[in-house]
Amino acid sequence: MSEKSNVKPITEQSIREAALLLREAKLVSFPTETVYGLGADATNDVAVAKIFEAKGRPSFNPLIVHVPSIEIAKSLVKFNDTALKIAAAFWPGPLTMVLPRRDNCPISRLASAGLDTLAVRIPSTASARRLLEETERPVAAPSANPSGQISPTSAQHVAQGLGSKVALILDGGDCAVGVESTVISTTGGVITILRPGGVTDEDLAPYSQHPVQFAGEDSSITSPGMLLSHYAPDCPVRLMATDKKEGEAFVGFGPGTAEFETTNLSASADLREATARLFSLMHDLNKNQYKAIAFAPIPNSGLGVAINDRLKRAAAPRG
Template sequence: MSESQIETEALDARPEGIARAAALLRAGSLVAFPTETVYGLGADARNGTAVAGIYATKGRPSFNPLIAHVADVAAARELVAWNAMAEAMAAAHWPGPLTLVLPLRSGHGVSPLVTAGLETLAVRVPAKACARALLDAVGGPVAAPSANPSGRISPTTAAHVRAGLGGKIAAILDDGPCAVGVESTILGLAGAAPVLLRPGGLAAEEIEAVLGCPVAERDAQDPLSAPGQLLSHYAPQASVRLNATSVLPGEVSLGFGPGVFDLNLSASGDLREAAANLFGHLHALDARRLPIAVAPVPEVGLGVAINDRLRRAAAPR
């Protein structure tokens, strides 16, 4: 182990492991923990030095804001200016794979590094029980992007985290694979109308059903206002070719639906299964160090989030 590395503790999701993870976070250390979407790299959101460690450890640009994870709706209301749309969305889809972006409330106490200097905060209540137990034990917001080197494939298992960040963070809290498999949907509620800032584990149609109005899409030319908006993101080391209807010599294949592929997101064409498998399959294929040909995935429901991640993975770097 080099001088720059530290011993990364392996913790399980029993009460003792959760208590240890919470103690490390309160002390200003970085801890990876699972949510239902992906594993996050957590730091005390009120500790600027700890939050700076997230950016340094991931190699993440400091203009790219972070999500503050909280244990419940009451904790979210202490940080942001709540409104009727937020109340409706939280009642319907929290805990869950939904992040809300709202104006900061006076006295919030969150480090400006979390918001990248913006006057809004992205906040979420995760659904995974051990994540909420950890947040409750910390007793405050935990800033957490995905627990991987910046721009690379998001981690959906503790092994993915260790491969990317082992020796660089204090601990990894392991509670098995993530069920949803793509990051949370980010919904902007700071203005008069709702805006989809990042597609994710909750489909836009489900949001519109709650709010009773259309959700606008973010203009790609707008400044960054939430995580996951960089053009190149979620990328494997290998190149990625999208909407491939055949496989070229020297490529490995990632399929969707019936057919013969190296790995298949869902042989039955189930978009929920495909989302859950996306990052894990990309990790596995990337280990072969060959270009990846990806079969077409329908741009409906969760397919919107899947295609968003695939386009960013395939973008020029």
């Protein structure tokens, strides 16, 4: 199968076809509000193993399981009061919770990387929930890209990165949020952000009596997106740049760098626009043979925390 022939626009027919492929233990890529996911039947060990094989993903790195409703999520994991409040406020949406697996949880242990917890979320994209309903089983779906590389925000990115390793790529256009979901735990009623994303610590603060915490860099890997080197283009990434070196692409943020910038995440310094553009812009720059990609400083507040998290991992030493 060529890389082009497995890309289809989202229709009722293509959703039904995708659901059938998922039930047959095939891989399907589909858009969510965050990025494009690489989906597999989360209850099927063989299907889940295909995700790790296609991505070249370390087996100790857990997967997010997508479900269409809170009722189904409750059948898989145990919610405490804080988690229930957060689910009511932010689902469907770009938020993942890592919660204790139920004793009878049917999800493949490989999807949990052998842990007693499971990362679950309900995507807000209507077509994604429709696919989940049609499949009639939970779907494990990390970002649909080779492990450690730039996450995909369009069907074309998926086709370029994974090609015929995916049975079907549902094309729903560009993703609205543009970075992966925020991942949290709520152990003891304390909200800990394991991976920053589209829901910020300020958004979450009203839902706990304790201050929102961030997992440290030395934390054990308990959720997706915690690997140090991740989301990386082919060339090195330089952060907090204030000038452009020879052979580099310079990515500005806000006004003030127009004289030497290659492009700008948001000329108006809009963090929402910058978040949505980040991975798409990195894909575009990655096609050119730059010696490095330099990023101007990004404010480390609100959605800027998620942007800086992705850039820090993109700039980390390659393993």
